[in-house]
Amino acid sequence: MxxxxxxxxxxxxxxxxxxxxxxxxxxxxxxxxxxxxxxxxxxxxxxxxxxxxxxxxxxxxxxxxxxxxxxxxxxxxxxxxxxxxxxxxxxxxxxxxxxxxxxxxxxxxxxxxxxxxxxxxxxxxxxxxxxxxxxxxxxxxxPETYLDGYVSGDVTTLAGRTVARVSHSARDGDACRMDVHYVVADAGAGARHFSETHRISLxxxxxxxxxxxxxxxxxxxxxxxxxxxxxxxxxxx
The missing domain is CATH 3.40.50.150 (Vaccinia Virus protein VP39)
Structure with missing residues (x-):
């Protein structure tokens, strides 16, 4: 985490x-x-x-x-x-x-x-x-304000670095499971990807x-x- x-x-x-x-x-x-x-x-x-x-x-x-x-x-x-x-x-x-x-x-x-x-x-x-x-x-x-299946995506660039974030969140019992993927790109280092999963109680x-x-x-x-x-x-x- x-x-x-x-x-x-x-x-x-x-x-x-x-x-x-x-x-x-x-x-x-x-x-x-x-x-x-x-x-x-x-x-x-x-x-x-x-x-x-x-x-x-x-x-x-x-x-x-x-x-x-x-x-x-x-x-x-x-x-x-x-x-x-x-x-x-x-x-x-x-x-x-x-x-x-x-x-x-x-x-x-x-x-x-x-x-x-x-x-x-x-x-x-x-x-x-x-x-x-x-x-x-x-x-x-x-529970009643959570949006099951919610997807979001954002891209930002600052000081030569571009970051993209895409997430998907789905109900998992009394919680939600949120899978988040990132792509980070720099002129010198190139592009790399990583992901994280979070389980958050509702x-x-x-x-x-x-x-x-x-x-x-x-x-x-x-x-x-x-x-x-x-x-x-x-x-x-």
């Missing part, structure tokens, strides 16, 4: 598809500070290459990241040399630190394979909150909300953001 090949082009391909990491960070912060006006510290879980984290660093006094993919951790550390970025699994980690905000962006929460793992993930997030802190989760699609909204409440968080769902997937906000006592 998320190896060196994808790490190299991850931000380029998603920004070319219209993803605005800065706008998403600002919008999430607006919602968070409606619940916790003085929030000054943030942990971004499943932070990837640090694309959101770079913007969060300008919005909070203290930020940190956590990511399972070691190639992505290395990329995030290169881009954010003054920010601690930890290798860790969202389903169970202990940083011996607490934050006013814990975020999990880009549908990454869907990599929890079942309800037990979802509950463990939210409980882990809650343990890393300061009193009154907020967990903000950009979920994957709900949790119902009620299942997310139950996991938030089980973690001791008061949960609110905000429809609309993040390409229509929405945003969950869980506030600690």
């Amino acid at each position: 998320y190896g060196a090949d994808l790490t190299e082009i991850h931000e380029l391909i998603h920004e070319s598809r219209g993803k605005d990491y800065g706008a998403e960070a600002r919008e999430l912060t607006r919602h968070v500070r409606g619940l916790r006006p003085g929030a000054g510290s943030l942990l971004d879980v499943a932070c990837g290459t640090g694309a959101h984290l770079r913007h969060f660093a300008g919005l909070y006094e203290r930020v940190a990241g956590l990511e399972l993919s070691e190639p992505m951790v290395r990329a995030a550390r290169r881009g954010l040399p003054d920010v601690p970025v930890h290798v860790g699994d969202m389903r169970g980690f202990d940083l011996d630190a607490r934050f006013d905000v814990v975020t999990c962006m880009f549908g990454s929460i869907g990599y929890a394979t079942d309800e037990a793992e979802l509950h463990a993930t939210l409980a882990t997030f809650a343990r890393h909150l300061t009193p009154g802190g907020v967990v903000a989760v950009d979920p994957w699609w709900f 949790f119902p909204r009620a299942t997310y909300e139950a996991a938030f409440r089980a973690a001791g968080l008061t949960v609110t769902y905000v429809p609309g953001p993040h390409s229509g997937r929405g945003l969950f906000l869980g506030a600690a006592a």
Whole structure:
């Protein structure tokens, strides 16, 4: 999952598809500070290459990241040399630190394979909150909003490199299986192809909300953001 090949082009391909990491960070912060006006510290879980984290660093006094993919951790550390970025699994980690905000962006929460793992993930997030802190989760699609058989394709060119991405997503029980193919072409190196397969859980909204409440968080769902997937906000006592 998320190896060196994808790490190299991850931000380029998603920004070319219209993803605005800065706008998403600002919008999430607006919602968070409606619940916790003085929030000054943030942990971004499943932070990837640090694309959101770079913007969060300008919005909070203290930020940190956590990511399972070691190639992505290395990329995030290169881009954010003054920010601690930890290798860790969202389903169970202990940083011996607490934050006013814990975020999990880009549908990454869907990599929890079942309800037990979802509950463990939210409980882990809650343990890393300061009193009154907020967990903000950009979920994957709900079963009723997921488009079975969805195909997408994008091509972008920047600084002499052309990247093509084609994906197909199909229902697989209580999850979706997404096969993604990439072709990367450079003038000097030529063209190369690689592919990745992801299985991402399709949790119902009620299942997310139950996991938030089980973690001791008061949960609110905000429809609309993040390409229509929405945003969950869980506030600690």
